[in-house]
Amino acid sequence: MNEPIVARHWLATAAPKAAPAIATTTVLALARIWNANGAEHSVGNAALMTVLAAGAAAGGASLARAGEPVLAATGYAVSGSLALAGVAGYSDGLSLPLLLWALATVLAYCFAARHWRQDRRDALDHERNVNERREEHAHIERIETIRATTQIDVARTGAAYAEQLAQALVTRATLPGFDPTALESTGLPELPSARGGSVRFYLTTHKRHWVRLTDVPLFLKSEHFVNAVKLDPARGPYAVDSGGFSELQRHGRWTRTPRQYIEDLRRIWECVGPYDWAAPQDWMCEDLIIHGGTAGPNVFVGTHLSVPEHIRRTVANFLELRSLAPELRIAPVLQGRTVTDYEWCAEQYERAGVDLTREPTVGLGSVCRLQSTREGAAIVTAMAARGLKLHGFGFKILGLERVGHLLASADSAAWSYHARKRPPLPGHTHKNCANCIDYAMRWRTRVLTSLPPWQQPFLDAA
Template sequence: MRFYLTTHKRHWIALTDVPLFLKYEHFGVGTARSLPRAIGRYAIDSGGFTILQRFGRWTTTPQQYVDDLRRIRDEVGPFDWAAPQDWMCEPAIIHGGTYGGQHFTGTGLSVAEHQRRTVANYLHLRELAPDLPIVPVLQGWELPDYEHCVSLYHRAGIDLTRELLVGLGSVCRRQSTNDGAAIVTTLATHGIRLHGFGFKTLGLKKVGHLMGSADSAAWSYHARRRPPMPGHTTHKNCANCLPYALNWRTKVLAELPASIPPVRLGGY
């Protein structure tokens, strides 16, 4: 499993060769005169959860998205892959309201419509940018939803078992539960190479061996609840600190089960 360290600090890609995962918006393509050059691998999240939470719809057109991805590729360096502009299926995203102190606008659409739009967007992006490694994403809420999403791709002529990687959406908040584990296990059994968005240590220990890759920002939450590292006297905690993030990543990887063979990804 390739483990990406999630960060909102775009300059980190010029400071470490550890695989990084960044939201598209954090590159600041619309305002930045120049972008840092990556010295390691990285992948790009479209930031759909935040956008749909705020606006209940996508505010960036597919053409603008691929234009910006091309600039990132050309200036920062080739990325492993980028997520499409998919539609998350968490109840908060669909119905709206306040959850955990956060306001959600709500799309007012159904899970099935979110899935249809997710697949349609992937097909559109692939048509607009066959030169970019944009991966399909499976969306749903219950296991039958994800199996239905697989069938939507199949009807569109996309064999997910032949894809380099397939994102697994709307699972991060249930990753360590039995339901979350069942979704990952079933889809992996189908021969789909999954990427787990936003996985934490419990989820990684439970199903990480079944995925091709995963990303996590759990290090930042971990740091906010602890004093800063020795010598880090300029900040009250290390929630935005690269050395802390790298130490956390090393410890997490060391604690993952070593007896379970990794998923082989060919040239990936």
């Protein structure tokens, strides 16, 4: 809508106004030259000019009836010029030619004035339309600016509230004599651990045979079961991860269809035993997953989609998986980057008819790197305040200490990274204990005993 500004010279503005007078004067001057060269009192020349003028007038009339106003006006102008030239060339004096020149000039200005008025009206209409469009666009920009500012303010307010609530709940729970039942009776917020439910802590591993070696809750990727010829039945509880982080890191998309994933989950259920729940083929919202890049030796190709698109695809995939296999325990997962994103994701589930408060597990994705931060605590607190039984993916000790009491379950593979940086346990011959079940069990015990006392009963119950 930015119109170029053109500075016009005064001659460009004055020339059209002088054109009619210049035209009639030129015709008069040429006619008088013709008069001086033998046209005076020449009947033949006068008859010729009369015929030409009449022909031009007839042509202008026919063009006017045909709906060609510009060509018709040109014909009339030529007819008048020929008539003026004929009279001025035939007459021996100047009085009659000057009179006809004045008359022709007045008529030319009358016709030109009509055109100028129409041209002015068109220019005013165009200017008015341009101004209206400018005002409309300016209005839209103002509305969008106000809307964006309001959304930012609401998000900041919500995040600040969630952070304050998270800090208050953490502080409240560490106070001597903490009694969830007494606080509940006063009307303070009810959270998962305050309802008396246990918090299940899963050990994340890629060793699928561990399911027959321990009854400690395990968290395994579905891809670790897919290519196995024989699957061992599980001794204890376990949950299945879809492997979404690895899929999107390597390919920027899902290479397995929902039907293929359902077939994998059915085989796991039948051969290993009923699992607690399985994650859907969700779309994480971390920057590296979306934009791509490198993190140490890991290369991320990037999906190059927006956060709202990741959220829409996450919800759509859960709905498709649930429709394909409603009997399998597939858990919905919330994705986002800010508190507002997670709230919007929860609303998408609600609009689709999914009551998250009735789901036995609701995954909380993309918080792995935020879990120990104020922003991560705000996200967990805001979702827990909805009354959801949350599972925290990839939680470490700091995250559990800060918001573990708000979760129904959590998983962690931090033990493997921890072991990779340390020498093996005494008597172990491998290079390190990054894949060692003995180290994993000791690490789990150490984590549980290092947590605040008010969290340990719930975690030990798992």
